[in-house]
Amino acid sequence: MAFKLPVLPYAFDALEPHIDARTMEIHYSRHHRAYADNFNAAIEKHPGLFEKSAEEIIADLDMVPEDIRMAVRNHGGGYLNHNFFWQVIGPDGGEPSGDLKKALSEAFGSFGEFKQQFEKAGLSRFGSGWVWLIAEGKLEIVTTANQDNPITEGKTPILTADVWEHAYYLKYQNKRADYLKAFWNVVNWKEVEKRFTESK
Numbered sequence: 660m661a662f663k664l665p666v667l668p669y670a671f672d673a674l675e676p677h678i679d680a681r682t683m684e685i686h687y688s689r690h691h692r693a694y695a696d697n698f699n700a701a702i703e704k705h706p707g708l709f710e711k712s713a714e715e716i717i718a719d720l721d722m723v724p725e726d727i728r729m730a731v732r733n734h735g736g737g738y739l740n741h742n743f744f745w746q747v748i749g750p751d752g753g754e755p756s757g758d759l760k761k762a763l764s765e766a767f768g769s770f771g772e773f774k775q776q777f778e779k780a781g782l783s784r785f786g787s788g789w790v791w792l793i794a795e796g797k798l799e800i801v802t803t804a805n806q807d808n809p810i811t812e813g814k815t816p817i818l819t820a821d822v823w824e825h826a827y828y829l830k831y832q833n834k835r836a837d838y839l840k841a842f843w844n845v846v847n848w849k850e851v852e853k854r855f856t857e858s859k
């Protein structure tokens with residue numbers, strides 16, 4: 660039982676013009692696939708771990724045998740992070756509503772202020788990594804390096820933006836700020852709201 664590359668829930672060009680089709684194709688078909696393949700290759704050395712979910716493994720890296728722990732952290736993290744990322748983005752965009760909108764206003768002052776802080780966090784993450792919205796009672800923004808996922812720290816992410824250069828370089832080159840501004844057009848707020856409700 661290998662960890663499968665999930666089907667992308669929309670076409671490569673569905674997020675145009677904000678995220679271009681070529682970037683999506685390479686990101687999913689090459690980067691995400693490579694994380695899945697390398698994750699499986701590592702787990703094959705300790706196949707008992709195939710009985711666990713990727714979430715369970717990344718949430719408890721200490722139980723992963725040391726000889727594969729770094730590979731699992733990097734490639735298992737890459738596998739899981741992209742699984743999550745494709746779910747919380749999509750073609751519809753829009754804005755949050757209901758309880759999530761209220762919680763964002765309570766935590767950050769307003770939806771606009773939340774967006775600014777999220778973009779700023781994504782910009783200040785040096786090198787490769789991710790910026791996350793975490794639901795922990797009160798909402799908070801955190802970043803992680805490389806392919807680390809906040810669930811390893813016991814946190815519950817409900818939204819993320821991939822700030823690796825492979826996520827934006829073809830269209831935005833070095834302008835991560837422009838990519839993060841465009842990101843708001845492709846957030847799947849329905850999915851984020853669902854995850855927010857489940858976190859309570």
Ligand SMILES: [Fe+2]
Nearest residue numbers: 690821823826
């Ligand atoms: Fe990525």
